[in-house]
Amino acid sequence: PRPRVWVSQPLFDDIVGRLGEYFDVDATAEVTAWTPVQVAEKLRGVAGAVVTLNERIGPAEIAQAHGLRAVANVGVGYDNLDVEALHARGIVATNTPDVLTETTADLGFALLLAAARRITEGERWLREGRWRQWSFDTLLGHDVHGATLGILGMGRIGQAIARRGAHGFGMRVLYHNRSRLPAGIESNCRAAYVDFDTLLRESDHLVLVLPYSPQTRHVIDAAALAKMKPTATLTNVARGGLVDEDALADALAGGRLAAAALDVFEGEPRVNPRLLALRNIVLSPHVGSASHATRRAMAALAVDNLVAALGHGPRAGDPPTPIAAKATAKR
Ligand code: GLV
Ligand code: GLV
Numbered sequence: 001p002r003p004r005v006w007v008s009q010p011l012f013d014d015i016v017g018r019l020g021e022y023f024d025v026d027a028t029a030e031v032t033a034w035t036p037v038q039v040a041e042k043l044r045g046v047a048g049a050v051v052t053l054n055e056r057i058g059p060a061e062i063a064q065a066h067g068l069r070a071v072a073n074v075g076v077g078y079d080n081l082d083v084e085a086l087h088a089r090g091i092v093a094t095n096t097p098d099v100l101t102e103t104t105a106d107l108g109f110a111l112l113l114a115a116a117r118r119i120t121e122g123e124r125w126l127r128e129g130r131w132r133q134w135s136f137d138t139l140l141g142h143d144v145h146g147a148t149l150g151i152l153g154m155g156r157i158g159q160a161i162a163r164r165g166a167h168g169f170g171m172r173v174l175y176h177n178r179s180r181l182p183a184g185i186e187s188n189c190r191a192a193y194v195d196f197d198t199l200l201r202e203s204d205h206l207v208l209v210l211p212y213s214p215q216t217r218h219v220i221d222a223a224a225l226a227k228m229k230p231t232a233t234l235t236n237v238a239r240g241g242l243v244d245e246d247a248l249a250d251a252l253a254g255g256r257l258a259a260a261a262l263d264v265f266e267g268e269p270r271v272n273p274r275l276l277a278l279r280n281i282v283l284s285p286h287v288g289s290a291s292h293a294t295r296r297a298m299a300a301l302a303v304d305n306l307v308a309a310l311g312h313g314p315r316a317g318d319p320p321t322p323i324a325a326k327a328t329a330k331r
Contacts, residue, residue, distance in 0.1 A: 005024070012295075015296065040064060046067065047068065049070075062089060096297075096302055100294050118139050120282045125138075152210055172192075200227040204229065208234070210242065216241075253278060259282070262281065263285075264286050
């Protein structure tokens with residue numbers, strides 16, 4: 001019999017359908033909130049799986065999955081996968097970098113602009129029928145052009161946001177990263193490397209684009225927020241757990257930070273009620289890569305990754321994009 005594969009969520013039927021060339025496909029027709037026990041059941045008896053950020057896969061989920069050889073994550077971040085545990089069992093894990101870089105950078109910049117210029121706040125104000133209360137100082141925000149852009153996590157997406165800021169908005173760009181980038185990339189992004197404290201102190205608009213791991217949990221906490229300018233904005237398009245949301249709510253409510261824009265939250269799909277109650281925050285439901293073209297490209301790459309990882313002639317010789325063991329994010 002042909003190997004069996006599981007696709008955890010509806011993607012695009014025509015793209016998922018390609019798996020049928022090689023495998024018996026257990027495709028999911030409706031969006032499903034799988035429990036860990038259900039994930040474990042689904043993985044039992046399949047050779048591979050295409051999963052999304054909503055499915056956590058660790059030792060418990062793969063304990064009975066004796067035939068599992070590959071897990072293709074639809075997404076660039078993979079803190080939902082215990083890569084070390086998968087690799088220990090010889091299971092290939094892949095993600096979808098590159099195809100979503102520019103789309104996610106677009107959303108990051110859109111959120112930055114929305115926070116700085118109070119766009120969603122202005123829309124609420126207008127819809128509430130308050131235009132007659134307009135005055136010369138209604139909805140004053142902070143400039144983006146010519147300001148200092150701070151990037152925490154200078155990967156592909158961070159670099160794409162830096163280029164937008166430097167080349168499109170004439171911003172001075174500072175970044176902090178685990179390791180400094182080669183001079184050629186720095187000059188292409190017109191970005192200068194600084195230590196974490198300098199980044200916090202000097203940024204007018206700080207954007208978080210770093211991977212989530214136990215080491216980066218709450219990297220933006222009360223102490224970090226206290227170092228930022230009271231006129232600054234904070235934008236997060238990476239993972240909610242990078243920010244201590246209660247500390248952020250305190251800073252926004254207390255006027256110690258001008259505004260924030262979040263596409264990601266620590267307890268998704270739950271949103272901290274303290275954030276919901278604030279006026280100076282832009283909230284977005286984890287849609288960084290959500291353009292028509294990019295979501296199709298991500299699904300196609302995940303499907304190609306799975307086909308290649310299971311050793312079936314990859315179309316056009318695409319190799320899978322495996323996740324390196326070293327970059328593991330433990331739970
Ligand atoms: C989305 O959050 C992704 O990591 O691709
Ligand atoms: C993260 O891996 C990125 O592409 O920035």
